[in-house]
Amino acid sequence: MTTTTPSTDQTAPTDRGGAVRLEGIGKKYGNFTAVHPLDLTVPQGSFFALLGASGCGKTTTLRMIAGLEVPTSGSVHLGDEDVTALPPYRRPVNTVFQSYALFPHLDIYENVAFGLRRRGIKSVKKQVADMLDLVQLGDYARRKPHQLSGGQQQRVAVARALINRPKVLLLDEPLGALDLKLRRQMQLELKRIQTEVGITFVHVTHDQEEAMTMADTVAVMNAGRVEQLGAPEDLYETPRSTFVANFLGTSNLIPGTVDDATPDGDVALTSRGTRLVVPAARCAVPPRAGGALLLGVRPEKVSLVPVEDEARIPEGRNRVRGRITDSSFIGVSTQYVLDAPCCGRFEVYAQNIERDARLTPGAEVVAHWNPAHGFGLDAEQDIDAGVATAGSEGDVA
Ligand SMILES: Nc1ncnc2c1ncn2[C@@H]1O[C@H](COP(=O)(O)OP(=O)(O)O)[C@@H](O)[C@H]1O
Ligand SMILES: [Mg+2]
Known part of the structure; x- marks a missing residue:
C-alpha cells in the first residue's frame, strides 16, 4: 500500500491541532433545545462517530464544530485554540456532506484541485495526483462527475475536502445516498483513508453498524444528549441505558x-x-x-x-x-x-x-x-x- 501523507510538511507529529473539545456546547432554536449543553473530547487522529436517530442533534453538533451554526452556550476548541468566535473559513476544518456537490462541468482532477487554485496555488499537480492516489481514482482524473458511480463521486468529495489539509474532517451521513453493498465498501475505504492520513474524522450517522465498523469511539446521541460514549465493543457489551441497549443491536x-x-x-x-x-x-x-x-x-x-x-x-x-x-x-x-x-x-x-x-x-x-x-x-x-x-x-x- 502506498502511503500518502498530505500533512507531513506542515504538521509535526506532536501537533494536537486536530483534537476537538466541546465544552458545554448547546443549541436552542427558540424554545426548542436541539442540543443540550454537552462536553465532548475527540482525541487527535481518532475516528469518532456521532450515532443517533434522525433529529437527535447530530448535524447541529457537527455544524457547531464547523462554525456553520452559532452555539447558544459553550465553546469549541480545536487543539489548544478556542475557535468559538471564528468564522467557518478560519477554522482548520472541512466538511463532507451526503450530497457530494461536485462541480458538474469540471473533471475530477479540477474538482480536487479547486481548493488549491482558489488559494492561488499554481503548482497543484503533485498534490492532486497524491490525493487521487489516496482515494484510488488516479485513472479517472479526466472524467466528469456524472461518469462516476456514487461511491466514486463520494471519494472525490473526500479528496476535495482533504486537499486543503484540514486538521479535522467532518462527515455528515456521507454514505447515506449509497446502496447497502456500496456503503459497506465505502465504510472500509473511508477507514483506510483515515488511517493513512491520520487526521481526526468526526463522522455522523444513524446507522449503528456503520458507526461500529468505522469508529474508534462512538458517542450515542438521543434527543439532544450524549447517552453514552465509548469503544464500539464496550457500548455493545455494557450499555448503560435502555436506549443504548436497544438502539445498538x-x-x-x-x-x-x-x-x-x-x-x-x-x-x-x-x-x-x-x-x-x-x-x-x-x-x-x-x-x-x-x-x-x-x-x-x-x-x-x-x-x-x-x-x-x-x-x-x-x-x-x-x-x-x-x-x-x-x-x-x-x-x-x-x-x-x-x-x-x-x-x-x-x-x-x-x-x-x-x-x-x-x-x-x-x-x-x-x-x-x-x-x-x-x-x-x-x-x-x-x-x-x-x-x-x-x-x-x-x-x-
Ligand atoms: N434551523 C433550525 N430551526 C429550527 N429547528 C431546527 C433547525 N435545525 C435543526 N432543527 C431541529 O433540531 C433537531 C436536531 O436536528 P439535527 O441536528 O439536524 O438532527 P440530526 O442530524 O441528528 O438528524 C431536529 O428536531 C430539527 O428539526
Ligand atoms: Mg443530520
Missing part, C-alpha cells in the same frame, strides 16, 4: 427485584418467580436489596434447549422458561422469539451448527446463559427506549 430486558447484592460480587434478583444473577460490576446503577433492576442480555449470548432437556443445562447459568412463538432461519443463525412468563418477548439467536429439530414454534423451552454476560440497568427508564428508532430508515441491522 437487540437486548432482552427483564424487570426484576433485587434480593441480595454485594458490591464486588453477584446480584441476585427475582423476576416473577424466576431467580437470576448478574455481576454487580456490570450494573449501571448500584443495586440495592429490595430495589428494582433491569437485567439485560444479548440474544446471541443465550442458548436454547427443549424443556425436557433442562437437566443438561450446567449449574450456575441463568434460566428463563418460555414457549417459541416464532423462528426465522437467516443463514448464519436462527432467530427465535419466545414468549416468556418473566418478561414477555425474549429473543435468542442460535448459530446454525447442529440444529435441534424440536426447536420449532409451540415448543416449550429453557433459555440459558452465563450470568457474566448479562448487564444491569436502572429500572426507572423506559424499557422500550430506542427500540422503534433503531433501523427505522431501512437499515439492515
Whole structure:
C-alpha cells in the first residue's frame, strides 16, 4: 500500500491541532433545545462517530464544530485554540456532506484541485495526483462527475475536502445516498483513508453498524444528549441505558427485584418467580436489596434447549422458561422469539451448527446463559427506549 501523507510538511507529529473539545456546547432554536449543553473530547487522529436517530442533534453538533451554526452556550476548541468566535473559513476544518456537490462541468482532477487554485496555488499537480492516489481514482482524473458511480463521486468529495489539509474532517451521513453493498465498501475505504492520513474524522450517522465498523469511539446521541460514549465493543457489551441497549443491536430486558447484592460480587434478583444473577460490576446503577433492576442480555449470548432437556443445562447459568412463538432461519443463525412468563418477548439467536429439530414454534423451552454476560440497568427508564428508532430508515441491522 502506498502511503500518502498530505500533512507531513506542515504538521509535526506532536501537533494536537486536530483534537476537538466541546465544552458545554448547546443549541436552542427558540424554545426548542436541539442540543443540550454537552462536553465532548475527540482525541487527535481518532475516528469518532456521532450515532443517533434522525433529529437527535447530530448535524447541529457537527455544524457547531464547523462554525456553520452559532452555539447558544459553550465553546469549541480545536487543539489548544478556542475557535468559538471564528468564522467557518478560519477554522482548520472541512466538511463532507451526503450530497457530494461536485462541480458538474469540471473533471475530477479540477474538482480536487479547486481548493488549491482558489488559494492561488499554481503548482497543484503533485498534490492532486497524491490525493487521487489516496482515494484510488488516479485513472479517472479526466472524467466528469456524472461518469462516476456514487461511491466514486463520494471519494472525490473526500479528496476535495482533504486537499486543503484540514486538521479535522467532518462527515455528515456521507454514505447515506449509497446502496447497502456500496456503503459497506465505502465504510472500509473511508477507514483506510483515515488511517493513512491520520487526521481526526468526526463522522455522523444513524446507522449503528456503520458507526461500529468505522469508529474508534462512538458517542450515542438521543434527543439532544450524549447517552453514552465509548469503544464500539464496550457500548455493545455494557450499555448503560435502555436506549443504548436497544438502539445498538437487540437486548432482552427483564424487570426484576433485587434480593441480595454485594458490591464486588453477584446480584441476585427475582423476576416473577424466576431467580437470576448478574455481576454487580456490570450494573449501571448500584443495586440495592429490595430495589428494582433491569437485567439485560444479548440474544446471541443465550442458548436454547427443549424443556425436557433442562437437566443438561450446567449449574450456575441463568434460566428463563418460555414457549417459541416464532423462528426465522437467516443463514448464519436462527432467530427465535419466545414468549416468556418473566418478561414477555425474549429473543435468542442460535448459530446454525447442529440444529435441534424440536426447536420449532409451540415448543416449550429453557433459555440459558452465563450470568457474566448479562448487564444491569436502572429500572426507572423506559424499557422500550430506542427500540422503534433503531433501523427505522431501512437499515439492515
Ligand atoms: N434551523 C433550525 N430551526 C429550527 N429547528 C431546527 C433547525 N435545525 C435543526 N432543527 C431541529 O433540531 C433537531 C436536531 O436536528 P439535527 O441536528 O439536524 O438532527 P440530526 O442530524 O441528528 O438528524 C431536529 O428536531 C430539527 O428539526
Ligand atoms: Mg443530520
